[in-house]
Amino acid sequence: MKKYNLLILIAGVSVLLLSQYKIVMPFVYKVVSSDLFLVDSKDKASQLPINNNLTAMAFTQCNASIKKKLPSDANAAFPSKPINAWSMGNYQYIINGETTLNSGSSDSKIKKYACRISYKNGENEEGIENPDNWSIEGLSGLDN
Numbered sequence: 001m002k003k004y005n006l007l008i009l010i011a012g013v014s015v016l017l018l019s020q021y022k023i024v025m026p027f028v029y030k031v032v033s034s035d036l037f038l039v040d041s042k043d044k045a046s047q048l049p050i051n052n053n054l055t056a057m058a059f060t061q062c063n064a065s066i067k068k069k070l071p072s073d074a075n076a077a078f079p080s081k082p083i084n085a086w087s088m089g090n091y092q093y094i095i096n097g098e099t100t101l102n103s104g105s106s107d108s109k110i111k112k113y114a115c116r117i118s119y120k121n122g123e124n125e126e127g128i129e130n131p132d133n134w135s136i137e138g139l140s141g142l143d144n
Contacts, residue, residue: 041089041090041091041122041123042123043087043089043122043123044087044089045087045089046086046087047086049084049085050085050086051081051085053125053128054087054091054093054119054125054128055082055085055087055093055095056081057128057129058085058093058095058115058117058119058134059082059085059095061117061131061134061136062095062097062113063076063078063097064131065115065136065139066078066113066139066142069142070101071103073103074101074102075101075103076099076100076101076102077099077100077102078098078099078100079097079098082095082097083096083097083112084096088116091118091119091120091121091122092117092118092119093116093117093118093119094114094116094117095114095115095117096112096114097112097113097115098110098111098112098113099111099113099142101142111141111142112141113139113140113141113142114139114140114141115136115138115139116136116137116139117134117135117136118134118135118137119133120133120134120135121133
């Protein structure tokens with residue numbers, strides 16, 4: 001009986017591997033090569049830092065979000081431009097900036113942060129200054 005159990009186990013694993021190789025993986029390759037996940041927009045991704053109206057406003061919106069999260073006794077001062085800003089495509093940006101944080105009880109600290117932000121209106125830049133048209137996806141670097 002134990003011999004048959006081992007043979008059934010080996011046959012079952014073989015059938016699973018063969019079905020994955022012959023059925024599942026070709027289907028996955030078709031889906032990946034299709035346009036199913038393609039997002040066509042005028043805002044193209046860039047590996048190099050960029051500077052335009054949208055990145056400048058993204059920087060402003062990230063700074064406003066940081067100010068909202070600070071305790072009432074703390075102040076934040078921001079430079080006029082970010083350290084770097086990258087477009088991830090489809091109106092999504094990563095802003096790398098720094099701020100000088102002052103709290104009532106301690107000295108000022110310079111903190112660097114990264115902010116991932118999305119513009120919801122796409123090509124329409126009419127509502128660029130409206131905070132409701134921006135979505136902060138993530139903010140890091142200010143915790144410690």
